[in-house]
Amino acid sequence: MKWTETLIPTLREAPSDAEILSHKLLLRAGLIRKLAGGVYTFLPLGLRVLRKVEQIIREEMDRAGAIEVLMPALQPREIWEQTGRAETAKGVLFKVRDGADREWFLSPTAEEVITTLAAHEISSYRQLPRNFYQISTKFRDEIRPRFGLMRAKEFIMKDAYSFDVSDAAAMASYQKMYAAYHRIFDRCGLQNFPVEADSGVIGGSHSHEFMVPADTGENEVVFCEACGYAANREKATSGVPGTAAREPGGAPEQFATPGVVTIEALSREPYGVAAHRQIKTLVYLVEDSPVLVLIRGDDQLNETKFSARTGGLTFRPATPEECVEILGARPGSLGAVRRVPAEVRVLADERLRGANDMTTGANEDGFHLRHVAMDRDVRVSDWFDLRTVAAGEPCVKCGQPLNIRRAIEVGHVFKLGTKYSEKLGASYLDESGARRPCVMGCYGIGVTRTLQAIIEQGNDKDGIIWPLSVAPYQVCLTPLQVAAGHPVMELAETLYRELTARGVEVLLDDRDERPGVKFKDADLVGFPIRVAIGEKSLARGQVEIKPRRGALLAVDCAAAVSGIMAQLQPPG
Numbered sequence: 001m002k003w004t005e006t007l008i009p010t011l012r013e014a015p016s017d018a019e020i021l022s023h024k025l026l027l028r029a030g031l032i033r034k035l036a037g038g039v040y041t042f043l044p045l046g047l048r049v050l051r052k053v054e055q056i057i058r059e060e061m062d063r064a065g066a067i068e069v070l071m072p073a074l075q076p077r078e079i080w081e082q083t084g085r086a087e088t089a090k091g092v093l094f095k096v097r098d099g100a101d102r103e104w105f106l107s108p109t110a111e112e113v114i115t116t117l118a119a120h121e122i123s124s125y126r127q128l129p130r131n132f133y134q135i136s137t138k139f140r141d142e143i144r145p146r147f148g149l150m151r152a153k154e155f156i157m158k159d160a161y162s163f164d165v166s167d168a169a170a171m172a173s174y175q176k177m178y179a180a181y182h183r184i185f186d187r188c189g190l191q192n193f194p195v196e197a198d199s200g201v202i203g204g205s206h207s208h209e210f211m212v213p214a215d216t217g218e219n220e221v222v223f224c225e226a227c228g229y230a231a232n233r234e235k236a237t238s239g240v241p242g243t244a245a246r247e248p249g250g251a252p253e254q255f256a257t258p259g260v261v262t263i264e265a266l267s268r269e270p271y272g273v274a275a276h277r278q279i280k281t282l283v284y285l286v287e288d289s290p291v292l293v294l295i296r297g298d299d300q301l302n303e304t305k306f307s308a309r310t311g312g313l314t315f316r317p318a319t320p321e322e323c324v325e326i327l328g329a330r331p332g333s334l335g336a337v338r339r340v341p342a343e344v345r346v347l348a349d350e351r352l353r354g355a356n357d358m359t360t361g362a363n364e365d366g367f368h369l370r371h372v373a374m375d376r377d378v379r380v381s382d383w384f385d386l387r388t389v390a391a392g393e394p395c396v397k398c399g400q401p402l403n404i405r406r407a408i409e410v411g412h413v414f415k416l417g418t419k420y421s422e423k424l425g426a427s428y429l430d431e432s433g434a435r436r437p438c439v440m441g442c443y444g445i446g447v448t449r450t451l452q453a454i455i456e457q458g459n460d461k462d463g464i465i466w467p468l469s470v471a472p473y474q475v476c477l478t479p480l481q482v483a484a485g486h487p488v489m490e491l492a493e494t495l496y497r498e499l500t501a502r503g504v505e506v507l508l509d510d511r512d513e514r515p516g517v518k519f520k521d522a523d524l525v526g527f528p529i530r531v532a533i534g535e536k537s538l539a540r541g542q543v544e545i546k547p548r549r550g551a552l553l554a555v556d557c558a559a560a561v562s563g564i565m566a567q568l569q570p571p572g
């Protein structure tokens with residue numbers, strides 16, 4: 001391909017709304033253009049990279065025995081009603097109506113569609129296991145689309161769905177995908193690692209996210225260097241000790257705390273109640289039902305854990321006025337000892353189990369209660385792990401201190417069980433003729449997010465550094481004289497033909513531009529190899545090969561092709 005015959009609109013400056021480096025580079029290197037917030041056009045070079053990432057995914061999915069299909073982006077509302085997700089996933093659903101006023105959803109994922117297909121097409125254990133995948137456009141009404149392709153409203157995802165006869169068989173399918181994901185991200189040149197993850201709205205019991213470490217990542221990963229434990233902070237637990245035992249003391253005793261509405265204020269003199277001896281009481285409305293959360297004063301509530309324990313329904317903190325209505329006091333004086341209506345569900349964090357001699361709000365503005373014993377004085381509906389892990393806490397597996405770092409979620413594998421197959425009737429007849437639900441798993445990769453993650457990891461001050469496996473072109477030929485018939489241009493065209501004939505992907509920069517402009521653009525786009533041909537080097541009988549990540553090599557013209565080919569070999 002010749003530079004002047006395609007579209008590579010490089011920019012010196014990134015548009016001001018591009019926040020992170022990879023987003024800026026996508027725009028500056030002329031790979032994508034924004035149509036609207038979270039909606040992008042792929043330009044020719046961006047599309048070439050996208051196709052390569054897709055191809056790596058396709059090869060590894062095929063190798064793992066998955067079967068490619070293509071499902072519709074338009075999904076009838078009814079199948080989402082059947083699984084209950086028309087309600088639980090409504091926050092991200094794009095809805096459209098046809099002329100007959102029928103409602104459709106634009107595919108954010110495809111569990112409902114594939115399970116409906118399996119319900120019709122799978123009937124016997126002889127047809128199992130099966131794993132279907134597709135690479136297609138997905139739509140999610142993200143409230144805050146940002147960082148370019150990282151969090152878009154329309155993006156490309158690979159999604160796969162496995163169907164098995166049993167839990168054990170489903171686990172084997174899961175392991176195959178897990179291994180395939182490692183290979184995919186390795187081939188994309190990404191540092192990547194799996195972490196234990198929350199299953200979220202999708203449901204299911206077991207899940208891992210594949211993470212790419214990056215300071216701009218939207219996820220926090222808790223990990224242990226000593227034993228390898230790693231989990232999304234949304235899900236991570238630690239081995240923190242419970243609350244130290246004390247004598248229960250007498251009955252709860254009310255004391256005046258005028259103007260004291262924070263944990264911190266109560267920990268100061270004259271009260272001096274250490275934060276870890278306080279019970280923090282939070283009031284949430286889950287749909288419309290009030291739920292109290294009790295957590296130790298020095299801990300933070302993890303809203304993902306809370307959501308997982310309240311059925312993934314929509315929730316929000318109660319307003320101060322609602323707190324008064326429910327408990328008779330405003331935030332700062334709330335507690336769960338007195339005046340808690342019987343119908344209010346009370347969730348308590350495990351770390352409070354058995355805690356004695358605690359202090360909490362009295363449900364009367366300006367008053368607290370001391371000598372509270374959890375087991376004696378508080379009606380707890382359910383005990384859960386609800387707190388957020390902090391760096392330095394002991395690892396839940398080995399006791400060594402935990403670290404936290406930021407990362408980008410590029411893939412996610414779930415064990416789904418029979419949640420979808422039961423609701424949509426995907427069952428099979430086993431060897432004895434009994435009907436049983438298929439045991440499912442689902443497996444996603446953000447294809448466009450992966451593309452951007454590669455840039456986030458591979459760049460320097462001059463621009464992108466593509467791994468060979470996904471570079472838009474492997475070689476950029478840069479003749480410094482481009483007039484037809486000029487010996488420099490003739491050599492460039494010869495090299496172009498010879499390399500292309502050997503299967504190398506070459507871009508010929510035939511623009512009549514200053515060398516500096518051409519070199520800067522080649523570095524910005526990040527071709528793995530740039531080959532400069534100019535009058536001076538030609539006079540010496542040489543061309544200059546410059547690997548994007550290495551030192552410049554002057555090579556005799558006659559050895560140029562083999563010199564370039566040598567650079568294209570993977571190291572080792």
Ligand code: ATP
Nearest residue numbers: 149150151152155157409410411412444445446449
């Ligand atoms: P996130 O937590 O980042 O919102 P998710 O957990 O909702 O993502 P999944 O349902 O697990 O996403 O989707 C599978 C993969 O699709 C994710 O691992 C991610 O790589 C990608 N993905 C999800 N949402 C987006 C988005 N809005 N833009 C780009 N890629 C996305």
Ligand code: MG
Nearest residue numbers: 209409411412
């Ligand atoms: Mg996910």
